[in-house]
Amino acid sequence: MNAPAAEVTEHASRRGGGRLGRKALRGTPMASFPTLVRNIPAYQMVPDEAVELIHQESLSILEEVGCEFRDDEAIALWKAAGADVSETRVRIDRALLMELVSKVPPEFMLNARNPERSVRVGGKNSIFVPMYGAPYVRDLDNVRRYGTLADLQNFHKLAYMAPALHSSSSIICEPMEIAVPKRHLHIIHSALKHSDKPFMGIVTSKDRAEDTMAMAGIVFGEDFVRDNPVLVAITNCNSPLVWDATMLDAMKVYARHNQPLILAPFALCGASTSASAVGAVAQVNAEALAGVAFTQLLRPGSPQIYGQFMVTVDMKTGAPMGGTPEAAQMMYLMGALARKYRLPWRTSGFHVGSKLNDAQAGYEANMLMHAAILAGANYIWHSAGWLEAGLTCGYSKFATDCEQLVGWYKYAGGLPFDDFKEAMAAIREVGPQGHFLGTQHTLEHFQSAFFMPSIMDFNSYEQWKAEGAKDHDTRGREKARNMLADYEEPKLDEGIADGLKDLIALREEKLPDSVS
Amino acid sequence: MTRRHLLQKQVPADRKPLKSASASNMADDEIILSELSDEELVQQMHDDLYDGLKEEIEEGTNILLERGWAPYKVLTEALVEGMRIVGEDFRDGILFVPEVLLSANAMKAGMFILRPLLVATGAPKQGKMVIGTVKGDIHDIGKNLVGMMMEGAGFDVIDLGINNAVEKYLDAIEQHQPDIIGMSALLTTTMPYMKVVIDTMKEKGIRDDYVVLVGGAPLNQEFGKAVGADAYCRDAAVAVETAKDFMKRKHNVRVS
Ligand code: B12
Numbered sequence: 001m002n003a004p005a006a007e008v009t010e011h012a013s014r015r016g017g018g019r020l021g022r023k024a025l026r027g028t029p030m031a032s033f034p035t036l037v038r039n040i041p042a043y044q045m046v047p048d049e050a051v052e053l054i055h056q057e058s059l060s061i062l063e064e065v066g067c068e069f070r071d072d073e074a075i076a077l078w079k080a081a082g083a084d085v086s087e088t089r090v091r092i093d094r095a096l097l098m099e100l101v102s103k104v105p106p107e108f109m110l111n112a113r114n115p116e117r118s119v120r121v122g123g124k125n126s127i128f129v130p131m132y133g134a135p136y137v138r139d140l141d142n143v144r145r146y147g148t149l150a151d152l153q154n155f156h157k158l159a160y161m162a163p164a165l166h167s168s169s170s171i172i173c174e175p176m177e178i179a180v181p182k183r184h185l186h187i188i189h190s191a192l193k194h195s196d197k198p199f200m201g202i203v204t205s206k207d208r209a210e211d212t213m214a215m216a217g218i219v220f221g222e223d224f225v226r227d228n229p230v231l232v233a234i235t236n237c238n239s240p241l242v243w244d245a246t247m248l249d250a251m252k253v254y255a256r257h258n259q260p261l262i263l264a265p266f267a268l269c270g271a272s273t274s275a276s277a278v279g280a281v282a283q284v285n286a287e288a289l290a291g292v293a294f295t296q297l298l299r300p301g302s303p304q305i306y307g308q309f310m311v312t313v314d315m316k317t318g319a320p321m322g323g324t325p326e327a328a329q330m331m332y333l334m335g336a337l338a339r340k341y342r343l344p345w346r347t348s349g350f351h352v353g354s355k356l357n358d359a360q361a362g363y364e365a366n367m368l369m370h371a372a373i374l375a376g377a378n379y380i381w382h383s384a385g386w387l388e389a390g391l392t393c394g395y396s397k398f399a400t401d402c403e404q405l406v407g408w409y410k411y412a413g414g415l416p417f418d419d420f421k422e423a424m425a426a427i428r429e430v431g432p433q434g435h436f437l438g439t440q441h442t443l444e445h446f447q448s449a450f451f452m453p454s455i456m457d458f459n460s461y462e463q464w465k466a467e468g469a470k471d472h473d474t475r476g477r478e479k480a481r482n483m484l485a486d487y488e489e490p491k492l493d494e495g496i497a498d499g500l501k502d503l504i505a506l507r508e509e510k511l512p513d514s515v516s
Numbered sequence: 517m518t519r520r521h522l523l524q525k526q527v528p529a530d531r532k533p534l535k536s537a538s539a540s541n542m543a544d545d546e547i548i549l550s551e552l553s554d555e556e557l558v559q560q561m562h563d564d565l566y567d568g569l570k571e572e573i574e575e576g577t578n579i580l581l582e583r584g585w586a587p588y589k590v591l592t593e594a595l596v597e598g599m600r601i602v603g604e605d606f607r608d609g610i611l612f613v614p615e616v617l618l619s620a621n622a623m624k625a626g627m628f629i630l631r632p633l634l635v636a637t638g639a640p641k642q643g644k645m646v647i648g649t650v651k652g653d654i655h656d657i658g659k660n661l662v663g664m665m666m667e668g669a670g671f672d673v674i675d676l677g678i679n680n681a682v683e684k685y686l687d688a689i690e691q692h693q694p695d696i697i698g699m700s701a702l703l704t705t706t707m708p709y710m711k712v713v714i715d716t717m718k719e720k721g722i723r724d725d726y727v728v729l730v731g732g733a734p735l736n737q738e739f740g741k742a743v744g745a746d747a748y749c750r751d752a753a754v755a756v757e758t759a760k761d762f763m764k765r766k767h768n769v770r771v772s
Contacts, residue, residue: 135704135734174704183705204652204705238654246652271657315612317751318661391733515652515708 031163032197033406035119036126039414042339042376045332051340054278054333058286059094066091067241067290071248077297092290100293106342108260108303110167111230113219114196114490119166121260121305121378122344126412127166128405130159130384131351132200132234134173134393138356140481142473144392147173151393153190155385157487158398158480160195164405165384167232168195170202172385173393181511184208185504188215192500196490201233201259203250209233210253211507218499219492227258229303232379237287239265239272243294251291255298262346262379263291264307268320269330271313277326281333284308292343305379306343308334311351311389320389322353323364328371335375346379347372349408350401353389357397357473361387365404373412396476399483400455407451419445455479549575554583558594565598566605568618570625577626587630588639591670595626596642599668607753613661620668627670642669643763646688647698648676650709655702658732658752662698665752666759671696682713686720694726695766696759699745701732711743718744727762729755 044051066089069075075085081100084091107122119127137147155172159165168191178186184202191199192215201216202208212233216225224230233254235247254261265284267273273280288306295304310330311320321327331347338345349372352364372380384401385393419441426441436442455475457464464470470478549572552560557576564572573595580590602619605611611619634641647663649656656678663673674692676684685697697717701707710730717723723744730745740748746762749755 176704180705180708204703244654246654268657313613315614316609318613318657514712515706516712 043374061286100296128383129167131386136392138394146176149175156194162402170200206249237265239267262307268313309347323367331371348382351382395480399480400476562598587633644672644694645696648680649678653706659700
């Protein structure tokens, strides 16, 4: 695989080999894959004319209907830019809109506190990011309950250890025991402390966004975070066609620091959009473009992410679904639009509706991730842990998702031809009959030739039975447990660690203990 | 494929009356409602509610009134009973959300005719609910569903919309004198605000005058209890059942 080799941490035998040497080599690889460079063509499901039609319809929506921006400063900015504004309704002329959108760089570097974990987002470059926002966890004993800070820390540790995850997200689950006004401080602290990968910002109020930037400033340097992306934050449009004050406040803080935002609706197709996959995409495209354009009024040239993804609504209850064929089809439209605009594109990968890490979860996840990869997504979010349409983060799901990501990383990396000659030589060496298991070529390549999962089971029936006849979900939980037992915290400069603690103490003194 | 070609496939936008695909596809023989007996008419109204036929419900309601039915009898036997069937099939996954909303709309049209007559005849109230999403939260899909289902069950619903501070609830209570206060929250950061509202009601000494229902996906039974609500409802159907229960109890208390 095109992943970096595991670091060898233990040398007990004289020659550095033997049982211990091999064990160290195959043991806990604290490796992290670099940015995924997609080396396969993007698949476009509809003709160019269809993409163009959706594009034109989106622009017409913004010109004729317009979009709400419910904030005085935002309205003033739009007026100054020459948009047609009446109260909070902004109608944006297509030339102005596209001029603003074209200012967004097609790719950007997302800096991690450990430079080796920095990644690129956009173009052929993609990253996998774990989930966000779960009030509940399905824990190591398979019990569903509210999340705690200890759970969140565990998920940050797992995110740090999973080689194919490129970010620690932030609120993987909610630490429900911490008072709401102070919670964000502990969420960001945990992400920065337990992992050295990029992370995500808080958006639920202006102060919380500012606190996030202050904490990032301590870790990366205040000057550095004024201009260099170190986090990504998600701001949702309230479909149909409303950007509300809370989100606009967060956008102002982050965009002015040159921090990328994901401009997205989490629209429920059929409830907050028309019950038509193509109609829905035209609508959310308008919403996202309006959001992207607004960020360029705040800071021209700031990196931004076109945030489209959508789920359909279950007409039996009104609840969001997950891995449905329409959700996958819509991704192909969104991907084509993102390429047209040369914008980095976020979608989601494993955002299933299933309650358990079961066959339904597997089917849904596969439907979605396959589309995300083939449609050319750059920021592939909700790629670990997600269950119940985002209400629950499962330990088992997290572990099995991470294993699948290793497979998808390889899949999207394309088919290498570099050993083609050697492979052809091997068939000459073996000839008719015989087998390849002992050839030099096999010895040299077997480790990287095939995906080698440890949670998925391909053993004989007898072996599987002897090992306790455990299902995939159970093995996933065991994997999570074992990973956590092996976890070692990445180094963080003492001065920085203290700085973070001081800031938290200072803010906690000022902030109330309950919402009002 | 050309742009025109793609556009041609779109459905013509001539406005037909709202009808669900399944209902309008059924062969409906012309039925003259006024020619039906009382019993047949009530049956037909149950069917028409099921199919969300607003005008037919209005007509049926008026016919029963003209025949001397008490408004309360029209409400309970024709409308509420019809919506009970709708609710049951919604719960069982036979009817879908858009169809139920259509039914609720038809019910509302009947209610519109009956409301003044019910007041005039001093009929027992079906109940009034004030509902809103709490401060800091803009999620309203679930709340809207609950509101519409409650209307469908005959309740008067005052919808305060999203992002409601405690003052909004208090003002609405004063102005509308509801029986039930409903609060919705979808964010773990806004759900504690429900306690702020309930505590303020306690401070003002009015908490026990109202039934407080709470809901939203991240909530649960224990949370509902912890903030001091009367009940947590996991979905719109349960909300309707729970509200009806509380109204029943309220009437029983009054009678005894
Ligand atoms: C759609 C949606 C949105 C839409 C909302 C559109 C709208 N007009 O409502 C948009 C995109 C705008 C949105 C925005 C945000 N969202 Co949102 N959203 C959702 C989503 C996917 C579905 C909610 C929904 O509509 N469900 C369908 C309805 C039918 O179900 P329901 O609401 O639960 O209602 C039923 C019952 O609960 C009950 N009920 C509900 N209310 C009431 C009230 C009473 C009185 C009663 C009796 C019963 C009752 O009956 C209803 C009908 O059966 C959820 C995930 C989820 N699985 O729930 C996330 C979710 C709630 N959102 C989340 C987040 C983080 C956000 C944002 C902060 C994201 C962002 N960074 O922009 C913003 C916040 C905006 C704000 N200030 O509130 C998180 C919450 C995380 C947390 N721990 O708090 C979730 C869980 C997703 C996730 N994992 O990230 N969101």
